Amino acid sequence: MILDDLNIIHLPVMKNEILDILKPDRAGSLMVDCTLGEGGHSFAFLDQYQDLKLVCLDADSSIMDIAKRRLSVFGVRATFYNTWYNSFFANYPAELERPDIILFDLGISVFHYKASGRGFSFSRDEKLDMRLNSNLEISAYDIVNSYPEEDLANLIYLYGEERYSRRIASAIVNARKLEPIEMSAKLADIIYHSVPHAYRNGYIHPATRSFQALRIAVNGELERVKSALEDAYSVLKPSGKIGVITFHSLEDRIVKHFFKDIEAKVKVNKNKYAKVPETQQPYIEIITKKPLLATDQECRDNPPSRSAKFRAAIKVRELDI
Ligand SMILES: C[S@@+](CC[C@H](N)C(=O)[O-])C[C@H]1O[C@@H](n2cnc3c(N)ncnc32)[C@H](O)[C@@H]1O
DSSP states (O other): OOOTTTTTOOTTTTTTHHHHHOOOSSOOOOEEEETTTTTTTHHHHHHHSSTTTTEEEEEEEEHHHHHHHHHGGGGGGEEEEESSSHHHHHTOTTTTTOOSSEEEEEOOHHHHHHHOOOSOOOOOOSSOOSSSSTTSSHHHHHHHHOHHOOOOOHHHHHHHHTTTTHHHHHHHHHHHHSSOOOHHHHHHHHHHHHHHHHHHHHSSSSSSSHHHHHHHHHHHHHHHHHHHHHHHHHHTTTEEEEEEESSHHHHHHHHHHHHHHHHHOOOOOOOOOOOOOOGGOEEESSSSSSSSEHHHHHHOOGGGGGGOEEEEEOOOOOOOO
């Protein structure tokens, strides 16, 4: 086992379970880690499976720099692309062979909340930005300070599943009439005072869902997941495995339906004794009938893992219908 970097702040979720489920089936397999982050899963796979090669993606170059340093001990076994995963799979590089394993660990990293300085966290006072890549034109500041009230409310409702979205949007619009809302702590304070008293002392901070909604909107997260899953699945080799870790119900719904829709594409022969023609064999084998959750111990040791769900599938054959 290779000694790991002690300055890393994000712990890879369900690491051992995922190492096992996505275990390479052949020597020299190629894996794409679509969400490298600080490289926790990549490190574990490279360390455990000595002849595995990894292609590592991240939209954020600053976190990728941390992972590059961490994974440098593995030399040429890891290569890096600073890109959005949906763009990567839509234009899969000609120089690469098709992957045997694909992993998505959706959302953002503890690094983004605690060390990026980009206003992802309501418990810090940072400039509202939330862009994973500075090439994006619209930041959280732009949305908060310029969206019409109704659009703001819809965004907070749809991407945050926030039941007080209308009250929150109205409070934001009133506050920004006085002066622009520039900082994360100020936004959190406006949200806190806009919701009923009982909601202020709930299980989560009242700004949690609105901050999630803004981040999802700024980075186009849900649209990217949908298109990336489709293109990644076509690029994946037949017999290859794909796994996705999600952190909220909006993402999990997309992944669940993506797998189920492929499963439904085959006509099952009702006569169980008849030989099933190849065209009627399934396209996908869903490995996790129910999503895998972190153990109680992991939830205690690594609180962000409490909301994680892992779904995985094998691509049985080329999806050609
Ligand atoms: C949950 S973290 C991954 C953590 C990583 N598995 C680890 O163990 O360190 C998700 C990472 O995906 C990146 N990311 C999010 N959406 C992305 C996208 N559409 N394309 C590429 N990277 C993305 C984020 O910048 C973040 O670093």
